[in-house]
Amino acid sequence: MKITFIGGGNMAGAMIGGLIHHGSTPSHICAVETDAMRRQQLAEACGVTVTASIPDGIHGSEIVILAVKPQQLRAVANQAAQFLQNKLVISIAAGVRASDLSQWLNRHEFVIRAMPNTPALIGEGITGLYALPLVDSRQKEQATTILEAIGTVIWVNEEAQLDAVTALSGSGPAYVFYFLEAMQEAGTQLGLTADTAKQLAMQTFLGATHLAAQSNDTLATLRMKVTSQGGTTEQALLSMEQADIRGAFIRAMHAACDRSRQMGEIFGRT
Ligand SMILES: NC(=O)C1=CN([C@@H]2O[C@H](COP(=O)(O)OP(=O)(O)OC[C@H]3O[C@@H](n4cnc5c(N)ncnc54)[C@H](OP(=O)(O)O)[C@@H]3O)[C@@H](O)[C@H]2O)C=CC1
Numbered sequence: 001m002k003i004t005f006i007g008g009g010n011m012a013g014a015m016i017g018g019l020i021h022h023g024s025t026p027s028h029i030c031a032v033e034t035d036a037m038r039r040q041q042l043a044e045a046c047g048v049t050v051t052a053s054i055p056d057g058i059h060g061s062e063i064v065i066l067a068v069k070p071q072q073l074r075a076v077a078n079q080a081a082q083f084l085q086n087k088l089v090i091s092i093a094a095g096v097r098a099s100d101l102s103q104w105l106n107r108h109e110f111v112i113r114a115m116p117n118t119p120a121l122i123g124e125g126i127t128g129l130y131a132l133p134l135v136d137s138r139q140k141e142q143a144t145t146i147l148e149a150i151g152t153v154i155w156v157n158e159e160a161q162l163d164a165v166t167a168l169s170g171s172g173p174a175y176v177f178y179f180l181e182a183m184q185e186a187g188t189q190l191g192l193t194a195d196t197a198k199q200l201a202m203q204t205f206l207g208a209t210h211l212a213a214q215s216n217d218t219l220a221t222l223r224m225k226v227t228s229q230g231g232t233t234e235q236a237l238l239s240m241e242q243a244d245i246r247g248a249f250i251r252a253m254h255a256a257c258d259r260s261r262q263m264g265e266i267f268g269r270t
């Protein structure tokens, strides 16, 4: 099964790297990318076929993954429409609705939207998926197979839920890196080397996440088990509550979700 990515940027690069890491044959993957330097990087890093031509890139592919920015999607859809008949189209663009994309592709019925995240590169991604009603079960299985190669897959029944998925797991790796950066910065202020602080911060995220995944305790109970009465964690959490870190974090994710909906409206107008 040959897969073509249109757009070979950050997310496509992570997906392609993850697919190859999982055992996909590089010659079965093609990337269409306008930026010459990026084409060279992809060819060197992943050994996949790269081209600047949409028709050349799509030729012979059963599945086409649209991985350009939301604001570029309509123009790309217009260019690609005539070459996509009977092919499964998967868009990873944030916000833009499957029905709008379908219209741009001359009422193409086989459209799936996917919201992956960059840990796909190491097979640790998670992807939310939504399909238009006429996508058949075989095509859904194909999408599941591709995306399971780079992590976990969750199907949603309502497309609007993809805005929440985008705010949570699509953008989520950036939040984790942000917290890791803050923990590293605090660690160095407290006298650790930058490397030691980074190692402590990363293993703490990894260990806590694995513990939460394996434990029957709720997240709140796990948090309380760290928080000794009159101890250090209590002081840290008190400081965070006083600064309303939880509220700020929740508001931030609402802002991301609102932006996803807004991009759907702005870039999806037909
Ligand atoms: N980054 C992430 O973590 C995630 C991103 N997404 C979605 O993935 C999509 C891509 O995001 P990201 O990879 O970050 O963006 P990038 O800008 O890194 O990648 C898009 C690439 O497509 C190229 N491009 C533009 N027009 C064309 C064209 N006509 N033909 C071929 N290539 C073209 C762009 O070139 P140029 O820059 O020169 O325009 C760019 O290299 C977005 O829609 C985003 O919403 C989804 C989940 C997570």
Ligand SMILES: O=C(O)[C@@H]1CCC=N1
Binding pocket: 094, 166, 170, 171
């Ligand atoms: O920031 C963005 O818009 C994209 C979608 C999710 C992650 N990156």
